[in-house]
Amino acid sequence: MNLSEAANFLKNYNGRELRLMEVCGTHTAGIVQNGIPSMLSDRIHLITGPGCPVCVTVTDYIDRLINLAKDPANIIVTFGDLMRVPGSAGSLTQAKASGADIRYVYSPAEILKLAKEDPGHTYIFAAVGFETTAPVYAALLSGALEEKIENIKLLTSLKTMPQAIRRVSDGIDGFLAPGHVAVITGTEEYRQLASELEVPFVVSGFKGEELIASIYALTRLAEREGKAGFINLYPQAVKEKGNEAAKAATESFFEKGDAAWRGMGIIPDSGLYIRSEYKKYDAGSHDLAGDSEPEGCRCREVITGKLPSCDCPLFGTVCTPEHPVGACMVSQEGACFNSAKTTKNY
Amino acid sequence: MRRDCPLAVLNIMADKINKTHGAGGSATSELIDSIFREAFSNEYLEPLSDSAVLPLPAGKKLAFTTDSYVVRPIFFPGGDIGRLAVCGTVNDLLMSGADPAYITAGYILEEGFDTDDLKKVVASMADTAKEAGVQIVTGDTKVIEPADIKEPGLLINTAGVGFIDEDIDISPARIKPGDAVIVSGNLGDHHAAILGCRMSVKNNIVSDAAPLTQMISGLKDAGLDIHAMRDVTRGGLATILNEFASSAGAHIRIEESSLPVSEEVKGFCGILGLDPLYMGNEGKCVIILPDEEKEKAVEIMRKSPYGQNASVTGSVSCGTPDVTMRTAIGGEKIVSPLYGEGLPRIC
Ligand code: SF4
Numbered sequence: 001m002n003l004s005e006a007a008n009f010l011k012n013y014n015g016r017e018l019r020l021m022e023v024c025g026t027h028t029a030g031i032v033q034n035g036i037p038s039m040l041s042d043r044i045h046l047i048t049g050p051g052c053p054v055c056v057t058v059t060d061y062i063d064r065l066i067n068l069a070k071d072p073a074n075i076i077v078t079f080g081d082l083m084r085v086p087g088s089a090g091s092l093t094q095a096k097a098s099g100a101d102i103r104y105v106y107s108p109a110e111i112l113k114l115a116k117e118d119p120g121h122t123y124i125f126a127a128v129g130f131e132t133t134a135p136v137y138a139a140l141l142s143g144a145l146e147e148k149i150e151n152i153k154l155l156t157s158l159k160t161m162p163q164a165i166r167r168v169s170d171g172i173d174g175f176l177a178p179g180h181v182a183v184i185t186g187t188e189e190y191r192q193l194a195s196e197l198e199v200p201f202v203v204s205g206f207k208g209e210e211l212i213a214s215i216y217a218l219t220r221l222a223e224r225e226g227k228a229g230f231i232n233l234y235p236q237a238v239k240e241k242g243n244e245a246a247k248a249a250t251e252s253f254f255e256k257g258d259a260a261w262r263g264m265g266i267i268p269d270s271g272l273y274i275r276s277e278y279k280k281y282d283a284g285s286h287d288l289a290g291d292s293e294p295e296g297c298r299c300r301e302v303i304t305g306k307l308p309s310c311d312c313p314l315f316g317t318v319c320t321p322e323h324p325v326g327a328c329m330v331s332q333e334g335a336c337f338n339s340a341k342t343t344k345n346y
Numbered sequence: 347m348r349r350d351c352p353l354a355v356l357n358i359m360a361d362k363i364n365k366t367h368g369a370g371g372s373a374t375s376e377l378i379d380s381i382f383r384e385a386f387s388n389e390y391l392e393p394l395s396d397s398a399v400l401p402l403p404a405g406k407k408l409a410f411t412t413d414s415y416v417v418r419p420i421f422f423p424g425g426d427i428g429r430l431a432v433c434g435t436v437n438d439l440l441m442s443g444a445d446p447a448y449i450t451a452g453y454i455l456e457e458g459f460d461t462d463d464l465k466k467v468v469a470s471m472a473d474t475a476k477e478a479g480v481q482i483v484t485g486d487t488k489v490i491e492p493a494d495i496k497e498p499g500l501l502i503n504t505a506g507v508g509f510i511d512e513d514i515d516i517s518p519a520r521i522k523p524g525d526a527v528i529v530s531g532n533l534g535d536h537h538a539a540i541l542g543c544r545m546s547v548k549n550n551i552v553s554d555a556a557p558l559t560q561m562i563s564g565l566k567d568a569g570l571d572i573h574a575m576r577d578v579t580r581g582g583l584a585t586i587l588n589e590f591a592s593s594a595g596a597h598i599r600i601e602e603s604s605l606p607v608s609e610e611v612k613g614f615c616g617i618l619g620l621d622p623l624y625m626g627n628e629g630k631c632v633i634i635l636p637d638e639e640k641e642k643a644v645e646i647m648r649k650s651p652y653g654q655n656a657s658v659t660g661s662v663s664c665g666t667p668d669v670t671m672r673t674a675i676g677g678e679k680i681v682s683p684l685y686g687e688g689l690p691r692i693c
Contacts, residue, residue, distance in 0.1 A: 003675060004676075007675070007676055026619060032679065033679070034673045034677050035671070035672075035673040035675075035677025035679030036675075037677075038677045038678040039677045106544055107545055107546070117496065206616070207616075208673060208675035208677070212675060321682070321685030322685060337685070340682070341680065341685070342679055342680045342682075
């Protein structure tokens with residue numbers, strides 16, 4: 001099957017109505033970037049699930065970060081789009097404008113350097129992410145340990161995917177398995193999930209052709225109702241056992257615990273926390289469960305796939321990429337941001 | 347000059363910039379004489395008076411622009427802040443249809459900045475001005491406390507003037523359905539080079555910082571009727587085309603497969619989740635002109651050293667005033683302007 005045959009099939013698909021979900025921020029962005037929604041029959045609905053790490057982070061976490069930022073002894077370090085995400089009272093951008101020292105970095109290695117050169121401050125890194133980024137944070141901790149750098153702490157909001165997928169699987173006819181996560185964790189978890197939930201899973205790459213091939217495969221599996229099925233269409237990067245070294249690094253610094261997800265509440269064992277033996281590196285990441293959404297924002301339903309972004313009454317009027325109301329509009333991996341980018345005359 | 351000559355001591359610059367260099371006294375003159383004057387020397391600068399007095403060509407309009415340059419690192423693959431400070435201002439003049447003539451050089455030096463590095467920046471600025479065909483006719487230096495004591499740097503402001511023929515009218519309002527959209531070369535190079543430096547990523551990406559004087563005068567000399575033209579800097583091609591579409595009240599459609607992007611930049615963007623359509627260049631422009639002139643324009647642009655990858659990437663039509671793209675795999679999508687800061691993705 002070549003690209004144009006697959007594309008043809010998807011455009012003319014006339015079988016049962018399908019709701020297919022992607023749960024990886026890079027897939028969300030890739031789908032939009034390649035104009036894939038325009039290539040599908042209107043019987044195939046692509047739904048964005050909880051794959052954006054910033055979007056699923058609860059406001060308690062942002063609030064704690066802002067509180068830490070208020071202490072002049074602390075310097076907050078972050079990457080990604082956390083800066084503009086609203087907490088219950090303001091965002092990091094606002095905290096920065098009123099004098100807090102908050103910095104962007106492009107790689108965690110920069111933090112080691114910053115901290116080493118400035119022992120008078122504590123560098124608090126906003127460690128948000130999934131299984132994908134956990135090994136990176138583990139490497140940072142291992143660097144700090146090795147170089148005996150004491151003035152680094154992590155405020156973690158680290159989550160693991162499979163439990164969240166179970167929570168949102170109602171009414172979903174097939175999943176694109178989280179690509180980057182599967183590179184680390186391997187295919188096994190998703191093969192099991194497929195048979196447990198009785199829906200098909202396809203592991204996909206990120207390029208346009210790879211996404212089309214995967215959506216084609218998923219559609220073929222999903223058109224037969226109630227059948228599971230699992231295909232790895234990204235075998236060059238995703239192995240059955242994943243990346244064992246990365247998994248071992250994560251395990252040596254992090255342990256499982258319950259985690260609060262926006263829109264899904266507390267999901268047992270779906271979080272990663274710094275192990276108790278290294279707790280001096282933890283900036284207080286446990287028990288951050290409270291979540292207050294901005295008024296009128298329906299991110300909770302959007303994240304869980306229950307509401308398309310454009311059905312949020314604020315979408316495109318009050319809430320736009322220039323003036324985002326909720327995290328889903330702030331983050332470049334967010335469902336609302338990506339819908340807004342592709343919506344005419346919003 | 348030998349050290350044992352007592353007068354020579356006066357001419358030996360300190361190896362780091364200090365407060366006295368900006369105080370307006372003898373150290374300032376020494377700095378100007380030993381670094382700036384020689385590098386920039388020309389008949390209008392030479393009197394070193396309070397303002398440069400310049401001749402005005404008859405029957406022309408004046409174009410006037412200014413920009414400040416704060417890039418870090420100061421030296422990057424393919425250029426430095428001095429080259430950038432000339433290219434940015436010269437290209438801005440060119441885009442309004444002017445022939446760039448004179449620029450200014452305002453240097454804000456941070457205390458502790460290396461004098462040898464300053465010499466390098468100044469030399470690069472002088473070379474670039476020569477290449478761009480402009481003279482640096484007046485300037486200023488100030489010294490301030492460094493923003494980061496570990497890494498004192500410098501900032502440069504340049505203003506520039508150029509002259510426009512009375513009959514030239516280049517503005518987005520002239521864009522018409524049927525026009526062609528041409529991009530002068532690979533997108534994203536400068537942005538990717540700077541980001542690569544900041545992230546300490548080793549790759550072969552070099553900034554495209556370049557003055558487009560030769561390319562644009564080639565187009566003008568050929569008598570092509572350029573409707574609109576813009577240098578592709580911050581915000582990238584996507585943002586410019588959106589501005590064009592809305593000021594022209596016309597629709598712009600581009601083809602992903604004909605967008606020039608180097609393989610290195612594609613790879614780099616793929617890893618970081620960046621999109622070359624939103625990345626800045628410092629030596630590329632987008633030109634809109636009548637469809638029947640597009641081949642001629644591309645041919646002329648490709649002859650210039652900075653336009654070898656010039657290509658027709660889209661067209662203007664009647665319709666909603668926005669931008670769409672046919673993607674490489676055959677999808678259609680809206681191309682929005684840049685929102686936020688275009689940061690790398692986490693997931
Ligand atoms: S459109 Fe804005 S307000 Fe509505 S759910 Fe999305 S982020 Fe929240």
